[in-house]
Amino acid sequence: MFRRNATTIRVVFKGRKYISGSPLNTTHIIYRRYHPPTQLQYLAWKNTRSPITMQLSRRLHTSPVLSGEEIVSAPTFPDSVSSGDVKFNKKEGDAVAMDEVIMEIETDKTALPVMCPGHGVLTKFFVKQGQAVKSGQKLFSVNVTGVAPAKAAAPAAAPAAPAPAAAAPAAAARPAAAAPRATAPPAVVKSKAAKAKPPALGALRIADPTKAISGTRTEHPVPMNKMRKRIAERLKNAQNTTAMLTTFNECDMSKLMAFRKEHLKTFTQKYGVKLSFMSPFIKAAANALMDQPVVNAVIVDEDIVYRDYVDISVAVATPRGLVVPILRNVDSMDYPKIELAVNELAKKARDGQLSPADMQGGTFTLSNGGVFGSLLSMPIINLPQSAILGMHAIIQRPVAVSGKIEIRPMMYLALTYDHRLIDGREAVLFLRKIKSGVEDPTSILAGI
Template sequence: MTQVNVTGIAAPKAAAPAAAPAAAPPPAAAAAPAAAPAAAAARPAAAKGAAPVITSKAASGPPLGALKLADPTKTISGTRTEHPVPMNKMRQRIAERLKDAQNTAAMLTTFNECDMSKLMAFRKANLQAFVKKYGVKLSFMSPFLKAAANALMDQPVVNGVIVGSDIIYRDYVDISIAVATPRGLVVPVLRNVDSMDYPRLELEMNALGNKARKGQLSPADMQGGTFTLSNGGVFGSLMSMPIINLPQSAILGMHAIIQRPVAVDGKVEIRPMMYLALTYDHRLIDGREAVLFLRKVKSGVEDPTSILAGI
């Protein structure tokens, strides 16, 4: 029966008396330590018919201990010899002059490239007529010589030289041509290239080349050049940085003609291209003059009718 108090609210039933606390359980025996985890957790078995899971493992070489190294105390069979060969006077002189150039000039090289398509077509169309008329072949050197001569007149500082505290400007162009011979590199000089036509250049080059190969060049043949032209392309050189031929202030390097993809009027075409390298003395020649010089050479070579004459 519910007891009602004066407020009319049912009073809660009295809570049952709390049970006596149970006795503490005896201490359990210490559990055995868990086994160390495996190197890789076991994967659940794949469901029947499921596609196999492919995993990758980083490649690693064999441990060092597994490598079989050669016995360092074992003597290598065979004969290995060395023998000194004295440098001839020409090689000694070449070495001295090249080192002098490095120690004297502030050398810097700038590059450009030219499309040889028109020049090659011009040479092919006129080769037989040229040989018949002048008795010498039509080469690529003469147009480069004429283009360089025109560029030297356009940028006279490249044709100049530092003497003491003065700059000497020349109103003539004498170009040294680097020629490889069995004895070493020689640089005979073509005089007054600016006033020579194409046939005359070919005849002069043939004469100097024959003298160089026979070892008959005189000191006068190799002195007085104002600029040097070197053609490493005949040996397959793709690009190089030629060294100035002191006391000159610049040298132009020609290179191999290579078929390469180039952009022409927004389209990619395969053209016969050649890299050009101008090494110059930065004490005298600024980058502006060097770049303008190369652009002048490029325009002359790419338009051979503007520089070739005498056919």
């Protein structure tokens, strides 16, 4: 329904009024729609004779006149996610602002923020802290007033101490004498029965048991969050399902380090991100997967499924746990595209903004324990994949080069694979292909 006068158009949509600041043809409707928990979206509707351009959308500023209760429900989860646990960021009665995060829904893959639909007051939660919720379940209600909450006032300055009475000129010229030190009164000796008992061990104030050990010799059960439970299930499932075997090799990082040092400044200036060691390893792994398709395959029931694409998962450690966002179609990407994609996914992982789609799928995984100083490890396969590469710390070690002992920057590589599908020959050839690509990074650029 439309109401129009000389200066404004009012659009009433589902009982809400939206006012534009300039007259428009009535065939054009632009309105602001709330769609929790995603960010506020602007939708433009048009007829076939009068398309609305982006310039027009930017020129029209809509300000909603809203009132009444607004109920927010859980978003639609992807097929791989059945439920999530809620974590409150606000409490009932709080003044809230539009697009403010009211709660987070922690799934086994990521945490989904749930936004406030408008300025107002949070009136009621329909779920409890930590409760598992499903898609479409009611979460909370907001009394939308359209008035932004006032910012907290700065604390009032402490009143100044009263100025002392004017002293004699001679006294004012002398430096102030130090105040006499207070003397404690003599202690009163009490009977042994009157002496205070030491506090009970359980009554002592204990720091966060997940951050530090306070030495109280007590135990503090902390429920596992949904992500940690899922990680535990997947790791144990991989051990129970696959026949895991690990093969090792070592990699001379001299040429790659020289290559990075030579091109780092130009690369950073051109693309806005630093050239790291991850992109050569990711690209080398993609080339090796193209060379050994069986490593890119997976066993499903009684079939071997060969995948005609290369999607590489990169393990990222976050405060919530280990996540593995995915780079799609790495076989068609070069170093700059890989670095930009890795940086974007890493930032989303640190900020807790990864979506389930960012972590769904993948044909191969890279895990870089070297950033934490790991010298050697045997990584566990990330199902439903068949292999995982473990990268480790770069250590200066003596190695034999052309019959002489030289100090070279060396890294151990570990490839864990499903021996039901991948034979030792394919695994060793695959790892050697990665090794050669990293030791001579120009060969990857040349497509060798």
